[in-house]
Amino acid sequence: MMNKQIILAALCSAGLMSGCNQSTEQTTAVATNDSQRSATLPAKTETDAADMDVNTLLTVNGKPVTRAMYSLYFQDRMRGVPDAKTSAEMQMGVLNELANILIVSQAAEKDGLAEREDVAASLELLKAKLLTQVAIQEHATKHQPSDEEIQKIYDTDYANQSNTEYKARHILVKEEAEAKELITQLDGGSDFAELAKQHSTGPTGKDGGDLGWFDAAQMVEPFANALTEMEKGKYSSAPVQTQFGWHVILLEDSRQSPAPTLESVKGKIQTALQQKALTDYMQGLRDSSKLVFNEKNAKQAPDAQDASMASSQQSESAAEGNPEKESGESAPPAEQK
Secondary structure, three states, rough: OOOOEEEEEHHHHHHHHHHOOHHHHHHHHHHHOHHHHHEEEEOOOOOHHHOOOOEEEEEEEEEEHHHHHHHHHHHHHOOOOOOOOOHHHHHHHHHHHHHHHHHHHHHHHHOOHHHHHHHHHHHHHHHHHHHHHHHHHHHHHHHHHHHHHHHHHHHHOOOOOOOEEEEEEEEEEHHHHHHHHHHHHOOOOOOOHHHHHHHHHOOHHOOOOOOEEHHHHHHHHHHHHHHOOOOOOOOOOOOOEEOOOOEEEEEEEEEEEEEOOHHHHHHHHHHHHHHHHHHHHHHHHHOOOOOOOOHHHOOOOOOOHHHHHHHHHHHHHHHHHOOOHHOOOOOOHHOOO
């Protein structure tokens, strides 16, 4: 049987495991033209080939390289490679790289590296993470929410749900006295939108303070509370204070929004039911497991006073580092929650 020449590109293979960024063309060139790292596979007799399973591409010291193993490695190898081509040369090169990895890993096992504490811990962790991922996927596949379950949640949580939406404008200023002066001007017949364009420091000022239609729950509480108590067509008789400053509010209109349709919330309900099923699954496993904590490794927790002081210092630091959000001068969502 004619020998097949493949490439033992050991350096490139090592690079792959840490994220090789070579293009497909570069990698192929290395795999096909570097004669210094080339070798010829041992000849296989017809008996040898007959002993191989149909899903085995080759064996490395008697251990099979299966189609599934190669497929996983090939997909990972091609990830991030621009314009990846699956030529025969490329496929053979990737198969060779996988063989090299297995050759080195077998040698490492013979040298006892798999028993080294850090390596053994890494292998155990990788195995646990993979099995966890597969178990969660399997559980999710087997526990798809039924149409009846989805309908029940919809009937309970959404079918009779309706919200009041508001259409309003506002003028945002820094000082209460200025807000009161603006109310006086409104009492005298001034146009709300024009005053907003001239005086509002909020991002909607240029649009006459127009906030469009929104749910009151989208707004910060003092603003929402004042709005829900107003009459249509009226503006606030007193300034409303929030963390952004002082507001003068004009309620232009309000309306009842209809309940969402089943189709519009079906995906959300499915996700919630799948999450609950997964949570119940995890909790069941947790309840049936025995965990023993080694108290010798426990560290003394900080007392309540130290923890409170640390939290206070972090809050002060965050506030000092983000004045734009506090002043309401950033993006329009800053006017909302």
